[in-house]
Amino acid sequence: MTSQDYTLAELATLTESRLEGSGERSIRGVAPLESAGPDDISFLANPKYRAHLANTRAAAVILPDTELADAYGFAVLRADNPYLVFARIARLLNPLPRVIPGVHASASVAAGTHLAETVRVDAQAVIGEGTVIGARCRIGPGVVVGANVVIGDDCRLDANASVLDGVRLGDRVHILPGAVIGGEGFGFAHAGDHWEPVPQLGSVVIGDDVSIGANTTVDCGSQGDTIIGDGCKIDNLVQVAHNVHIGEHTIIASGTGISGSTRIGRYCTIGGSVGFAGHLEIADGVTFTGMAMVIGNVPEAGVYSSGIPAMPTRDWRRSAVRFRQLDEMARRLEKLEKAVENTKERDEQ
Known part of the structure; x- marks a missing residue:
């Protein structure tokens, strides 16, 4: 892929996102919050990565409306779907090379x-x-x-x-x-x-x-x-x-x-x-x-869904034993239910 620069204002216009901060900064790349540099833009879509906002060196971050950004020094692009906007910006900055016939x-x-x-x-x-x-x-x-x-x-x-x-x-x-x-x-x-x-x-x-x-x-x-x-x-x-x-x-x-x-x-x-x-x-x-x-x-x-999520091996082995016992346990349960029902009928008589 080839690389291309855009200003933040241009990226905001092209992706229909809302700019907070200066739009004159030139953006050259995309990167995760923890590794972004001063010419990069990043995004936050999953709250578990919120801690990286405080230390990111990104020039700008794409954020949802629900995420506060007043305490940080980067510019912000606001978007309902930050990951989608990130993907579109990544394509703009890294267009496919022209096909040479x-x-x-x-x-x-x-x-x-x-x-x-x-x-x-x-x-x-x-x-x-x-x-x-x-x-x-x-x-x-x-x-x-x-x-x-x-x-x-x-x-x-x-x-x-x-x-x-x-x-x-x-x-x-x-x-x-x-x-x-x-x-x-x-x-x-x-x-x-x-x-x-x-x-x-x-x-x-x-x-x-x-x-x-x-x-x-x-x-x-x-x-x-x-x-x-x-x-x-x-x-x-x-x-x-x-x-x-x-x-x-x-x-x-x-x-x-x-x-x-x-x-x-x-x-x-x-x-x-x-x-x-x-x-x-x-x-x-x-x-x-x-x-x-x-x-x-x-x-x-x-x-x-189906299948069984991963669990500790010790728990899995116990569960595997029980799987093999399920048919016998079902038959025993059926007998117990019948016995209880018969007891109730006798008591009612």
């Missing part, structure tokens, strides 16, 4: 492809026949783009990512290093004493403004397509199986696995290492906390 001599571009004049193709990239790549895209080193792929404008495919035959990407899609989009889905039919592969005939369709993390895999559909809606953000090391549909603006943390034909709604939040069984229907606006195991449909928005 050209095809590296070591890249392999098949006949019949169409690259916009502003596309950059880096070393050792391979692009298959019939593929169309839109304006200002950057195809990173070692990237593989299959045949008949369609890639929109302003996309970035980072080093060694693979976007395989027939995949379609919208505009402003970012594929991080090592991700595989459109690999063969995991489909096998049991033939008694062995498994036979089921042809995976669909592809993958990805909307606009999607980010897909490093070493994440999105399998092609078995018949129809695997679909990822506009604005989705998918972390590293996520598995999206064949024919999964993910609704717009859903965010998925690392380690999650989504089995085939599951449909996840819009604006969902999925924590780390969540596991989904196949053929599920998940409503819009659902949040799953980390390590949740989703084995049934979720028809209503809300926050859902």
Whole structure:
């Protein structure tokens, strides 16, 4: 990324935040409260970091309206969502480098492809026949783009990512290093004493403004397509199986696995290492906390959890013993309840 300076007044205007203090100070970087220097801006969104306000050297801090700042020597940008304003300022100060068009001599571009004049193709990239790549895209080193792929404008495919035959990407899609989009889905039919592969005939369709993390895999559909809606953000090391549909603006943390034909709604939040069984229907606006195991449909928005939080090993071992005893304890409890009920009936007689 390249760096760029802005005054505090300019940052306040561009981010629609409210400036308290001098707006003439030039800001060159962003940094945490504890390590910020006199040319940096920082933010406070979590109260547990409030103690750092007294000692920060930041030129300015982004604060919510509820946070007092009269006792400190820095300027303030007021915002309802300090972290969001911080993110926007970080992008302003560190814009992506301009794409310099050209095809590296070591890249392999098949006949019949169409690259916009502003596309950059880096070393050792391979692009298959019939593929169309839109304006200002950057195809990173070692990237593989299959045949008949369609890639929109302003996309970035980072080093060694693979976007395989027939995949379609919208505009402003970012594929991080090592991700595989459109690999063969995991489909096998049991033939008694062995498994036979089921042809995976669909592809993958990805909307606009999607980010897909490093070493994440999105399998092609078995018949129809695997679909990822506009604005989705998918972390590293996520598995999206064949024919999964993910609704717009859903965010998925690392380690999650989504089995085939599951449909996840819009604006969902999925924590780390969540596991989904196949053929599920998940409503819009659902949040799953980390390590949740989703084995049934979720028809209503809300926050859902499963799994067991970490605890001291000694406590865990005692609990594990009790887990194994639960069935026997339930049977004993049922007998006791029946005995109590029979005693009550005798007494009433």
